[in-house]
Amino acid sequence: MLLDNPRPVIQNDGIRKFRDDAILELLYGSGLRVSELCNLKFDQIDFQKHLLRIKGKGGKERLVPLSRKSIQCLELWLKNGRPEMLGTKEEHDFVFVNMRCKRITPRDVRRLLDRRSSVPVNPHALRHTFATHLLDGGADLREVQELLGHSDLSSTQIYTHVSKDRLKAIHKQTHPRG
Secondary structure, eight states: OTTTSOOOOOTTOHHHHHHHHHHHHHHHHSOOOHHHHHTOBGGGEETTTTEEEEEOGGGOEEEEEOOHHHHHHHHHIIIIIHHHHHTTSOOOSBSOBOTTSSBOOHHHHHHHHHHHOSSOOOTHHHHHHHHHHHHHTTOOHHHHHHHHTOSSHHHHHHHHHHHHHHHHHHHHHHSTTO
């Protein structure tokens, strides 16, 4: 998996590794859209309650949980990586910055995935995997809808097809009558 066994990081990746780890953990661990991640500001993070207050499509707000791993990676980025990456450059409210000390862009996130993955990966695939893993684990479709910030349940139902296909494949492989 991309998070557990990434392609070996470039030798001098240093501070960028802190940022990249935090980004990957948030995309997968909280199911963020890339645009939501790129626009994430400090006042949206509640480390005490392990929550993010996300402004999604149409300006809708939702609360999404932060995993322990996401918190660890975010803290490493904010303590060790971000200050060093910014250096003496002007400070701003965005959590993630690129190597030019500007707010990170969706293209920067795509490059990060290209560097870290041995196969081509679309950033949205991490959000898709987040939803699929929740459903595979028994989460209710409406709960997943809320976590993803979908206004229409039919947008979330797309993920159930993947789970059904996976269940069929598992049944076929493991059941004597499969």
